[in-house]
Each structure stands twice: as structure tokens, then as C-alpha cells.
Amino acid sequence: MPTLKYRIESKFESAGRWVYDNKFKTLFFVLILIVGFFSQLKHLSIDTSSEGFLHDNDPTLIAYNEFREQFGRDEVILLAIKTPDVFQNSFLEKLTEFHNELEENVPFLDDMNSLINARNTRGEGDSLIVEDLFETLPGNMQEMQMKKELVLNSHLYSNLIISEDAAFTAVMIQTSAYSGEHQEVDILEGFDDTLPGDTQPESRKFLTDAENSQIVNKVAEIVSKYRSDDFEIYSAGSPVVINAIKRAMQHDMQTFTKFSLLTIAIILFFLFRRVSGVFMPLIVVILTLLSTFATMAATGTAIKLPTQILPSFLLAVGVAASVHLLAVFFRYYNREANKREAIAHALGHSGLAIAMTGLTTAASLLSFSASEVAPIADLGKFAAAGVLISLIYTLILIPALIALLPIKHKQDNKTQTRNQAMDKLLLWMTHISTTHHKLILSIAAIAFVVSLFGLMKISFYHNPLKWLPESWESRQATELVDEKMKGSGFIEVVINTGEVNGLYEPAVMQTLESINEKINTLKSEHMFVGKTISVLDILKESNRALNENNEDFYRIPTNKQLIAQELLLFENSGSDDLEDFVDSQLSMARLSIKTPWADAASNARFVELIEAELEAKLNGQTYYVTGMGSLFSRTLDAAINSTKISYVIAVIVITFMMIALLGHIKLGLVSMIPNLLPILFSIGIMGYFAMPLDMFTMLIGSIAIGLVVDDTIHFMHNFQRYFHRYGNVERAVQETLLTTGRAIVVTTIVLCLGFFIFMAASMENVFRFGLITGTTIILALLADLFLAPALMKLIYGKHEKTIDSSAELVKEN
Numbered sequence: 098m099p100t101l102k103y104r105i106e107s108k109f110e111s112a113g114r115w116v117y118d119n120k121f122k123t124l125f126f127v128l129i130l131i132v133g134f135f136s137q138l139k140h141l142s143i144d145t146s147s148e149g150f151l152h153d154n155d156p157t158l159i160a161y162n163e164f165r166e167q168f169g170r171d172e173v174i175l176l177a178i179k180t181p182d183v184f185q186n187s188f189l190e191k192l193t194e195f196h197n198e199l200e201e202n203v204p205f206l207d208d209m210n211s212l213i214n215a216r217n218t219r220g221e222g223d224s225l226i227v228e229d230l231f232e233t234l235p236g237n238m239q240e241m242q243m244k245k246e247l248v249l250n251s252h253l254y255s256n257l258i259i260s261e262d263a264a265f266t267a268v269m270i271q272t273s274a275y276s277g278e279h280q281e282v283d284i285l286e287g288f289d290d291t292l293p294g295d296t297q298p299e300s301r302k303f304l305t306d307a308e309n310s311q312i313v314n315k316v317a318e319i320v321s322k323y324r325s326d327d328f329e330i331y332s333a334g335s336p337v338v339i340n341a342i343k344r345a346m347q348h349d350m351q352t353f354t355k356f357s358l359l360t361i362a363i364i365l366f367f368l369f370r371r372v373s374g375v376f377m378p379l380i381v382v383i384l385t386l387l388s389t390f391a392t393m394a395a396t397g398t399a400i401k402l403p404t405q406i407l408p409s410f411l412l413a414v415g416v417a418a419s420v421h422l423l424a425v426f427f428r429y430y431n432r433e434a435n436k437r438e439a440i441a442h443a444l445g446h447s448g449l450a451i452a453m454t455g456l457t458t459a460a461s462l463l464s465f466s467a468s469e470v471a472p473i474a475d476l477g478k479f480a481a482a483g484v485l486i487s488l489i490y491t492l493i494l495i496p497a498l499i500a501l502l503p504i505k506h507k508q509d510n511k512t513q514t515r516n517q518a519m520d521k522l523l524l525w526m527t528h529i530s531t532t533h534h535k536l537i538l539s540i541a542a543i544a545f546v547v548s549l550f551g552l553m554k555i556s557f558y559h560n561p562l563k564w565l566p567e568s569w570e571s572r573q574a575t576e577l578v579d580e581k582m583k584g585s586g587f588i589e590v591v592i593n594t595g596e597v598n599g600l601y602e603p604a605v606m607q608t609l610e611s612i613n614e615k616i617n618t619l620k621s622e623h624m625f626v627g628k629t630i631s632v633l634d635i636l637k638e639s640n641r642a643l644n645e646n647n648e649d650f651y652r653i654p655t656n657k658q659l660i661a662q663e664l665l666l667f668e669n670s671g672s673d674d675l676e677d678f679v680d681s682q683l684s685m686a687r688l689s690i691k692t693p694w695a696d697a698a699s700n701a702r703f704v705e706l707i708e709a710e711l712e713a714k715l716n717g718q719t720y721y722v723t724g725m726g727s728l729f730s731r732t733l734d735a736a737i738n739s740t741k742i743s744y745v746i747a748v749i750v751i752t753f754m755m756i757a758l759l760g761h762i763k764l765g766l767v768s769m770i771p772n773l774l775p776i777l778f779s780i781g782i783m784g785y786f787a788m789p790l791d792m793f794t795m796l797i798g799s800i801a802i803g804l805v806v807d808d809t810i811h812f813m814h815n816f817q818r819y820f821h822r823y824g825n826v827e828r829a830v831q832e833t834l835l836t837t838g839r840a841i842v843v844t845t846i847v848l849c850l851g852f853f854i855f856m857a858a859s860m861e862n863v864f865r866f867g868l869i870t871g872t873t874i875i876l877a878l879l880a881d882l883f884l885a886p887a888l889m890k891l892i893y894g895k896h897e898k899t900i901d902s903s904a905e906l907v908k909e910n
Contacts, residue, residue, distance in 0.1 A: 101760075102760065105449050106448070106449055109445050110441040110442070112444060113440040113441035113445070116440070116496040116500065117437045117441075120501050123493060124494075124497050127490070127493065127494050130388075131388070141393060141394040143307075143343065143347070143399055144305075144306040145346060146339060147561075147732075148161060148303075149401055150401075151469075151470070151728065151735070152469065152471045152474070155731070155735075158728070160721050161724070161728060162303070164589055165274040166274070167680055168589075168677060168687050169207055170272055170273065170304065171587055171689075172336050172586075173271055173335075173336075174313070174316055174332065174333075174334045175268075175269055175332075175334045175578055175582065175585050176269075176270070176320065176330055176332055176333075177265045177581065178265065178330050179264060179329040179331070180266075180328055183259065183263055183266050184244065184263075186235065188327075189213075189231060192211065192213060195328075196213045196214070196268060199268065203270060203315050204308070204311050204315060205277060205308055205311075205312055207273045208271040209268065209271065210258060212231060212254075212259065214231075215229070215230040215231075216229075216230070216638075216672060217230045218635075218642050218667070219642050220644070220645065225666040225670055227667065227674075249263060252634065252638075253634055253638070256583040256627045257628050261583075262581075264581070265581045267578075273304060274303060275302065306339075306343070309340060310340050316332065331574035331577050332570070333571070333575040333577070333578035334575070334585050335586055335694075335725050337571050337574070338571055338575060338694075341571035341572070342565065342860070345859040346400075346402060346860075349858045349859055349860070350405050353405075353855065354386075354408040356854045356857065357408065357412040357413065357851055357854055358412065360854065361413075361416050361847060362375050362379060364846060364847055365378055365379070368420065368843050369427060371504070377502075378416045378423070379416075380494070380498070381415055381416070381490045381495060382411065382416050382419075384490055385487040385490055386412060390407075392483075392486075393475070393479050398475050398479065401471070403470075403475075403476045404479065405863075406793075406863070407476070407483065409851050409854055410483075411487065413847055413851025413852070414483075414804065415483075417847060418451045418488065420844050421451055422444070422492075423495070425442065425443040425447050426442075429443065430504070436500065436504065440496045444496065446836075448492060449814070450837075451488070451491065451492065452492070453810050454810050455485060455487070456488075456754065457750075457751050457754050457803060457806050457807070458806070459481040459484045459485050460481075460750045460754060460803070461747040461799050461800070461802050462478075462481040462800070462803055463477055463481045464799050465477025465478075465739070465743050468735070468736075468739035468740075469739045470735045477743070477799075520835055523831075523882075524831060526882050526886075527827060527831045527834055527886060528827070529883065530884075530887045531830060531886050531889075531890045534888075534891055535887075537884060538887050541770075541774060541884050544778050547778070548777040548778045549781070550781070551780070551781025551785045556787075556789045557736075557737055557789060557795075558696050558698065558789035558791050559698070559729060559732060559792055560729075563862075564861055565861075566859060575694055580693075583625070583628060584626075584627035584692045586724070587691055587724050587725070588689075588692055588722065588724045588726045589687060589689055589690070589722070590687070590688040590707065590723075591686070591720060591721055592609065592612075592685065592688065592715065592718050592719075592720045593720065594685070594718050595719065597683070598684070599718075600632065600664075600679060600683045600685075601664075603654065603656065605718070606633070606636065607653060608714055608715065608718075609688070612688070612714050613631060613633055616690060616707060619703070619706050619710075621699060623695045623699040626690055626691065627691040627693070628690075628691035629689065629690050629691070630688075631688045635664070635674060635675055636654075637651045637653060640652060697729040697730050697733035697734075698733060700726035701730035703726070704722050704727060704730060708722060732792070740795040743799045747799045747802050748769070751803070752765060752766065755768050755769060755810070758810060759813055764817075764892070767892060768888075771805075771809055771877065771880035771885045772877065772880075774884070775873050775880050776801050776873055779870075783865075788865055791862050793862045793863055794862070794865055794866050796866070797866065797869055797870050800870065801870055801873045804848055804874060805877030805880075805881075808877065808878065808881045809877075809881055812833055812841065812881050813885070815832070815833040815837050816829050816830065816889060819832040826890050826893050830886045841881060841882075842878065845877070848874045849872075849875050850871070852870040852874065853868070853871040854867065855867025
């Protein structure tokens with residue numbers, strides 16, 4: 098046995114004796130550590146916003162923030178209302194009441210539009226009048242018919258505040274881009290001129306996820322008050338969907354944690370048949386979970402969608418290390434009845450392997466830390482931190498608790514009978530894997546080839562709306578609004594002329610109109626344009642109004658001075674709509690493109706079509722495309738790029754660690770086969786069953802390799818020990834499985850159940866993540882019990898002694 102490894106194991110034994118002799122000092126140190134962690138928990142927060150998927154320095158997010166600073170928040174809550182007849186006084190009276198209550202009570206409200214206050218631009222002589230569509234309700238049927246014709250013939254209203262078939266009308270709620278947290282209102286804001294060299298004021302904080310929830314919840318409260326059979330209300334838009342995802346995440350996290358703790362407690366009880374065997378691992382995993390969340394809170398890191406898997410993940414991983422330690426401890430303690438030496442033996446036997454499994458799991462998770470997707474990077478850093486915290490609690494706290502607690506020495510005949518039954522099964526596996534190793538290796542090779550064909554069928558998909566169950570109101574409403582109102586969200590285009598008052602140029606406006614007309618015709622498999630809104634609408638409305646409301650003049654003026662005059666008249670009319678579509682210097686124009694909710698890949702392809710038109714038609718003007726669709730597209734692209742890198746990093750780092758642990762390059766490389774094949778096979782299965790890689794299932798590879806390698810480490814670590822002692826592969830495998838095999842089986846059960854619990858999730862993507870990861874862990878167990886021994890037989894078979902002592906082993910164990 099390598100001298101270095103022997104010395105390290107001896108150090109672990111000595112550490113076990115020291116902890117036993119200094120149990121109160123150890124517990125006091127751990128208590129101080131816990132108090133320090135727990136003091137930070139009050140700062141923990143949740144963020145499910147779309148922009149929260151990207152790092153602050155991501156160019157796409159920077160562009161999005163620049164857009165919000167200039168034009169406000171693009172995310173709109175769209176309330177679609179269905180009624181038998183929109184143009185009835187009774188309905189309009191209720192709509193007015195509904196509109197006013199929303200306007201008075203929804204927090205962080207920036208603007209709101211409905212039939213009641215829709216912009217109605219008209220001319221009277223030389224005057225331009227911009228008024229609310231229903232400033233007063235019609236007094237008779239003739240007036241109502243006139244309003245109805247105005248609405249149905251309007252260029253502006255269709256698919257914006259009324260559906261094409263007039264069966265639905267909409268209330269569009271636009272909220273502030275900025276947070277209300279610790280903000281003071283500056284009454285001179287917008288009037289101060291910042292000169293070159295002046296110190297810039299501190300950037301204001303954008304609307305928080307918690308404030309978005311306040312908005313959505315308040316809207317939902319008011320909606321429930323007005324909803325009726327003749328006033329059906331459907332709440333749609335990204336703020337509503339994001340809030341629904343947040344509620345699902347909060348519910349699921351509580352469910353996962355409760356079920357994980359219950360499952361772990363039951364398994365531990367059946368494994369050890371001792372209260373202490375349940376109590377100590379549960380203390381470790383609970384402290385690990387709370388300490389990890391405290392670390393997140395201390396660094397100002399919010400819980401985001403991917404990090405919701407942390408509780409169950411850390412509970413499962415944390416208990417696995419405890420099981421390996423306690424299995425060896427109780428085995429020795431029941432035989433020798435010496436607690437101090439049992440602790441030392443357990444740490445000497447499994448301490449190094451437990452430490453290495455913790456380090457390899459942490460290393461695989463850290464491969465996510467450089468991810469371009471912010472919550473995946475957070476998951477990598479804090480899951481790794483949690484694994485290391487769990488390692489400290491396992492190797493220090495559990496020995497101290499063992500020393501303190503009154504643990505009885507006992508021999509349980511029933512336990513011996515169960516162990517003998519498992520031993521016979523493990524011995525049968527040993528015989529099959531070493532005697533028929535060529536057959537097993539052939540099956541593994543076939544599985545590898547099958548996996549490759551499945552991998553070729555894998556697709557990538559990111560669509561938060563589809564994460565929600567089909568029965569959920571927010572999903573149904575969004576899909577209905579996409580169908581009836583031709584979209585529930587917007588892609589935003591900002592065009593910069595580069596010149597002050599550049600938008601006064603007729604050529605610039607003509608170019609914008611040409612772009613607008615072309616974009617309105619764009620379609621793809623899942624995307625279409627339901628509506629475009631821009632300064633062009635304002636300009637053409639004004640031109641028509643100032644030409645005796647003649648529809649023939651619904652066009653762009655060809656004279657620069659006329660464009661300037663009409664925009665100035667509109668601005669002076671009392672309406673603030675112009676500032677929503679141009680900057681203060683009239684050098685930039687915003688084009689809002691209404692589209693249905695679609696997956697990130699479809700959004701990306703559609704944005705490419707838009708950009709192609711912009712490139713073809715713009716002469717000297719610059720532009721950028723932003724909005725929720727752009728953020729989704731960037732998130733998927735970043736996830737794909739980062740996943741490739743994290744997979745490579747995880748494999749390389751863990752391979753080197755395996756080589757270092759085993760002290761043998763060839764053996765270290767071969768040991769990766771039972772780790773990688775189950776992962777390849779699981780992802781290949783996803784390809785065959787058309788299960789896409791999304792934000793969660795992309796994590797499977799790096800997470801799974803960090804988990805499945807743990808059992809391989811325990812197997813290889815003990816196999817080396819026994820092969821060095823006996824010089825026979827079958828005997829070494831037998832001894833390995835009889836000493837650490839039970840723990841490997843139990844920890845696999847804990848881990849796979851810990852991930853199968855995710856199948857109880859509200860969201861489909863989390864369900865798939867739990868199913869595939871749990872399946873991968875089971876396949877990895879089979880690989881460790883069959884493939885790993887077969888590989889050892891292939892490598893060491895020519896250099897072994899002939900020993901047949903299976904009967905003796907059953908008797909001894």
C-alpha cells in the first residue's frame with residue numbers, strides 16, 4: 098500500500114482519538130461556527146426575475162438596463178377581458194370602475210391603458226387634441242355606434258386593447274422600472290443637466306422580484322373582485338408568469354425538503370436500527386443546509402430557479418458521507434465495544450475516501466462557477482460550499498457526538514440475518530462481474546454506442562412558461578392571450594440616428610416605416626408579429642388630425658419642419674405617450690414588437706430575422722434589440738456554452754483527482770468509465786424520448802459525475818487495499834463489497850430517492866431533472882457493482898493469485 102496513503106489514514110485515526118478526548122472543545126468550536134452562520138439567515142432573499150439569469154456585466158443585460166433607464170420597464174401585465182358585448186354601457190361602466198381601482202391601488206404603477214383611457218387623437222380647426230377615448234360614456238346608441246366604429250377601424254387599437262373579433266378587450270399595466278426600496282423622490286429629476294466631468298449620481302435600483310410579486314398579487318386581488326361570467330378576466334404577461342414560477346418554487350422547495358428529511362430518516366432507521374443512527378446524520382444535513390443558505394445570505398446571493406434544488410441535493414449528499422462513516426463505526430463498535438477505537442477505526446478506514454468524495458463532488462460543482470448564467474454559477478459555488486461544510490460537520494461533529502452520546506453496544510440477530518442476505522447478493526454480483534467480465538464489458542460497449550446515437554437526437558429548449566402545469570391559470574391565460582390578442586410580450590428595438598433631432602428627418606422616418614412594414618410580415622414556426630408600436634403611430638395620427646381627420650393623411654409628412662411641428666404639438670397636447678418611444682433629444686426611436694410567448698431558440702431565430710431587416714435598411718444608424726425575448730435567447734445560449742465548458746472541466750479535474758487518490762494513472766483513467774457511461778446513457782435516453790436539455794437538465798452531467806464518482810472512490814480505495822493484501826481480484830472485490838458495499842447501496846438509495854423527490858415538483862423541467870438524475874445514479878450503482886469489478890478483472894487478472902474463499906468470507910462477515 099502506498100506510504101503516503103497509509104500516513105494520511107493514520108492521521109485520520111489520530112484525529113478520531115483527539116476528537117474523542119476533546120469532545121467538548123470540538124462541540125464548542127462547532128457551536129461558534131453555527132452561530133456565525135445563522136446570524137446571516139435573515140438576509141436571505143429570492144429572485145426569479147428573467148434578468149436574474151444573467152450576470153451584471155453581461156452585454157445583453159447591460160443593453161436591457163440601458164433600455165429600461167431610457168424607456169422604462171418593458172414587461173407588461175396584460176389583463177384580457179371577455180364579455181358578450183364590449184360596446185355596452187353596463188360593461189364600460191364596470192370596466193371604468195375596474196380601471197380606476199387598478200390605477201389607484203396597484204403599487205409601482207407607471208402607466209395603464211385600456212379602452213377607457215386609450216389615446217384618441219383628433220383635430221379641431223388648427224388645434225391638435227389628444228384625449229381619452231371614453232372620457233365620458235356615450236349617452237345614446239348613436240354615440241356608442243360612433244365609438245364602436247372608431248375603435249374597430251383604428252390602426253392603433255387592434256390587438257393592443259381590443260381583439261380582432263372584438264370579443265376581448267385588454268387592460269395593459271406598465272409598472273415602474275425602478276425599485277421603491279430606499280429611494281427618495283427628486284422633484285427636479287429630468288431638469289438637471291449633467292456636464293462633462295460631473296460626478297454621476299449612484300445608479301438607481303431596478304424593480305425587485307419581491308416588488309414584482311406585490312404588484313401581481315395586488316392585481317390578482319382586484320381581479321378576483323371583478324371577475325364574473327360576463328366579465329371574464331385572464332391575467333397574462335411575463336410578470337404574472339414569473340410570479341407563478343416563484344410560487345411554484347417556494348412550494349416545491351418546502352415539499353422537497355420535508356420529503357427528503359422523511360425519506361432519509363426512514364432509510365437511516367432501517368439501516369442502523371438506532372435513534373443515534375438517525376439523529377446524527379439528520380443534524381449534520383440540517384446544519385449543512387442552513388449554513389449554506391446563510392453563506393448565500395452573507396454574500397448577498399438570492400435563491401434563484403436552479404438553486405432551488407440545493408436543499409434536496411445537500412440533504413442527499415450530506416447523509417451519504419455520514420452513512421459511510423457510521424456503517425464502519427457501528428460494525429467495529431458492535432464487535433469490539435470500544436467507542437474510542439471504533440471512531441479511530443472508522444475515520445482511518447473511510448475518512449480519506451469521504452474527504453476525497455467531498456472534494457470531487459465540490460470540484461464537479463465548481464465547474465459551474467464560471468457559468469455565463471448567473472444562477473448556475475451560484476449553484477456551482479454554493480453547492481460546492483455546502484458539500485465542504487457537510488464534510489467538516491461529518492468528520493468533526495459526528496465523532497464528537499458519538500463521544501458524547503450514550504450509544505449502546507449491541508448485537509442484533511435480525512440485523513445479522515439481513516446483512517447475511519445482502520452479503521450473499523453482493524457475493525453473487527462479485528462472482529458474475531469477475532467470472533463473466535468479458536460479457537459485462539461487451540454490454541457496456543453496446544450501451545456506449547446506443548448512447549452516442551441518442552446524444553445526436555438531443556435538442557435544447559428554454560421556455561419558462563412551459564415549466565408550469567397546463568392546468569395553471571397563468572399558463573392558460575398567457576396562451577389564450579397569445580391566441581386572441583396576438584401576443585403577450587414584446588421584443589424591443591432601439592434605433593439611434595446619432596444626431597440630435599435626427600428623428601425630424603423625413604428620410605429617417607421613411608426608413609423606420611419601411612422597417613416597421615417589413616417586420617409586421619415576419620413569421621416563423623412559433624413566432625409572429627401581433628402588433629408594432631412606435632413614434633410612427635403618433636406622427637401619422639397627428640398628421641391625420643391636423644388635416645381635418647382625413648384618413649388619406651394617415652402618413653408621414655415629407656417636410657422636416659412639419660414633422661418637428663406635429664411632434665411638438667402632440668407633446669404640448671398634454672399626452673406623455675411620446676416619451677415612451679423617443680429620447681429627450683429625439684435622436685433615438687423605440688419600436689415595440691408584440692409577439693407570443695415562445696421558447697428561447699424560437700425567439701433567437703426571430704430576432705435574427707428582425708436584425709437582418711435592420712441591417713438591410715438602416716444607413717448609418719445604429720440599433721440594438723432587447724426585451725424579454727432577447728434575455729431568454731441569451732440565457733439559453735449562455736447555458737449551452739457554459740455547460741460544455743463545465744462538463745469538460747468536471748471530467749478533467751475529477752480524473753486527475755482519481756489518479757492522485759489511486760496513485761496510478763492507468764487505474765485512474767479506467768475508474769472514470771463507470772462514472773461517465775451512466776451519464777452518457779441517461780442523456781442518450783433523453784434524446785430517444787425527445788426530452789430536451791433545458792436550464793435544469795443541462796446540469797445533470799456535472800452534478801451526476803460529482804455524485805456517482807463518490808461510490809467509485811469508495812470501491813477503488815478499498816479494492817486497492819484488499820488486492821494489495823490478497824493479490825486476487827475476486828477476493829479483493831468480495832472484501833470491498835462486504836465492507837463498503839452496503840454503504841454504497843444505501844447511499845445510492847438515499848441519493849436517487851433524493852432526486853426522485855423532484856418528480857413531485859409543480860414544474861415539468863424540475864420533474865425531468867429529478868427523473869434523469871435519479872436514474873443516472875441507479876445506473877452508476879450498477880456500473881460500480883458490475884462494470885468496475887469487470888474492469889479490475891481485465892486489468893489485474895493476469896497478475897493475481899488463485900484464491901477461493903467465498904464461504905469463509907460469508908462466515909467471517
